[in-house]
Amino acid sequence: MRIKLHWQILIALLLAVIAGRLSGTDGTLLGIPLYPVYVFIGALFMNALKMLIVPLIMSSIITGVAGIGDSRGLGRLGGKTLLFYMTTSLLAILIGLLFVNLLNPGIVNGEPARQVLGLSQEAAALATEKVQGRSASDLTDVFLSMVPPNVVAAAADGQMLGLIFFSLLFGFFMTRIDKETGSLLGRFWQGVADVMMGITTLIMKFAPLGVFGLVAKTVAGIGPEQLDDLAVSLGTFTLSVLLALAVHVLVTLPLMLIFVARVNPLRHYKAMMPALLTAFSTASSSATLPLTMECVQDNAKVSTRTSSFVLPLGATVNMDGTALYECVAAMFIAQAYGLELSLTTQFTVVLVALLTSVGVAGIPAASLVAITIILTTIGLPAEAIGLILAVDRILDMFRTSVNVFSDSCGAVIIARSEGEQGILKG
Numbered sequence: 209m210r211i212k213l214h215w216q217i218l219i220a221l222l223l224a225v226i227a228g229r230l231s232g233t234d235g236t237l238l239g240i241p242l243y244p245v246y247v248f249i250g251a252l253f254m255n256a257l258k259m260l261i262v263p264l265i266m267s268s269i270i271t272g273v274a275g276i277g278d279s280r281g282l283g284r285l286g287g288k289t290l291l292f293y294m295t296t297s298l299l300a301i302l303i304g305l306l307f308v309n310l311l312n313p314g315i316v317n318g319e320p321a322r323q324v325l326g327l328s329q330e331a332a333a334l335a336t337e338k339v340q341g342r343s344a345s346d347l348t349d350v351f352l353s354m355v356p357p358n359v360v361a362a363a364a365d366g367q368m369l370g371l372i373f374f375s376l377l378f379g380f381f382m383t384r385i386d387k388e389t390g391s392l393l394g395r396f397w398q399g400v401a402d403v404m405m406g407i408t409t410l411i412m413k414f415a416p417l418g419v420f421g422l423v424a425k426t427v428a429g430i431g432p433e434q435l436d437d438l439a440v441s442l443g444t445f446t447l448s449v450l451l452a453l454a455v456h457v458l459v460t461l462p463l464m465l466i467f468v469a470r471v472n473p474l475r476h477y478k479a480m481m482p483a484l485l486t487a488f489s490t491a492s493s494s495a496t497l498p499l500t501m502e503c504v505q506d507n508a509k510v511s512t513r514t515s516s517f518v519l520p521l522g523a524t525v526n527m528d529g530t531a532l533y534e535c536v537a538a539m540f541i542a543q544a545y546g547l548e549l550s551l552t553t554q555f556t557v558v559l560v561a562l563l564t565s566v567g568v569a570g571i572p573a574a575s576l577v578a579i580t581i582i583l584t585t586i587g588l589p590a591e592a593i594g595l596i597l598a599v600d601r602i603l604d605m606f607r608t609s610v611n612v613f614s615d616s617c618g619a620v621i622i623a624r625s626e627g628e629q630g631i632l633k634g
């Protein structure tokens with residue numbers, strides 16, 4: 209009997225934790241150092257996934273947009289997709305805000321935790337000086353990157369927003385040129401999309417091995433001091449993030465699945481398991497995209513028409529876990545610095561978290577850049593980000609899974625609203 213893929217990945221994940229803990233960074237087996245082996249396997253798997261991103265995003269968005277056809281259909285689907293993405297990201301941020309205000313991770317014994325966390329006085333003084341806010345120039349960068357001056361460079365540099373924008377336009381105008389040329393192009397991009405899915409199926413077979421390498425490497429690299437950090441000073445912060453993520457993934461999104469899409473959330477978790485575990489191990493929603501598409505199409509039975517439009521967009525634009533994390537992290541650092549958290553400041557944090565989460569790339573640790581934007585916007589020094597680095601990787605694994613899960617819920621809900629039958633049946 210063949211073991212199902214998600215079980216294989218789960219077993220690999222558990223074995224990786226054990227192997228990583230036992231070997232650390234210097235363990236050997238039969239004289240062979242293990243850490244470089246983990247790094248190699250993990251990098252090979254990540255490369256294989258990343259290799260697909262550019263052609264996959266381009267081909268699926270182009271065929272997706274062209275498949276929707278008329279501009280009214282496109283406007284409707286695009287509108288719904290953006291509405292869903294913005295709503296769930298906002299809900300996620302508000303849940304994060306609630307938990308960070310309830311648990312106050314930045315306050316220890318009634319005092320801002322900057323001493324406990326080893327923040328320097330000068331940095332703190334600098335913080336108060338800069339409280340008066342900053343220009344929004346960093347945010348305009350997000351919008352500027354949506355229209356790239358060079359689409360090839362955008363693809364090469366992983367500027368996915370630019371690539372998406374170009375592909376949306378390409379798909380739209382492909383249906384508006386001479387019929388014969390248009391359909392030739394259409395068949396070409398459809399072929400590219402199909403081939404990418406074929407390669408994905410192959411790469412998926414290696415997912416357990418890749419997951420093993422990635423997770424063993426991460427676990428082996430966690431030193432005792434990081435565990436201390438995790439347990440003592442950063443414990444409440446970690447807890448706030450994890451609880452908030454859990455509420456979003458176990459309450460908010462399932463409720464939407466039940467009441468908006470009328471599907472059984474348990475079935476959806478099961479359908480998405482290989483993608484969720486891969487997201488957890490790779491900490492990259494872009495790299496997980498091929499698997500997300502395969503799970504949504506083959507297991508959840510959402511049409512390619514909907515999924516090839518909603519998912520590539522979601523992998524870049526819709527990051528609930530990231531948005532939530534940005535909010536909790538920025539609030540935590542602000543608390544630790546003793547910054548007065550007026551309603552206006554909190555509102556600023558929410559708004560900037562929402563906007564920057566759109567621009568955050570689906571790669572590991574990408575939130576950190578967005579958090580420095582929030583910090584400077586509310587007048588804290590960007591270096592304060594150092595506070596959370598010790599626990600960032602672990603939290604990245606969780607928030608990336610939440611990002612991917614939310615995209616997949618979007619695909620199901622939007623497919624249902626488009627009248628698709630048979631989703632998550634059988």
Ligand code: ASP
Pocket residue numbers: 491492493494527529530568569570571572573574575576604607608611
């Ligand atoms: N690693 C996240 C992702 O790929 C982005 C982030 O929050 O750092 O979805």
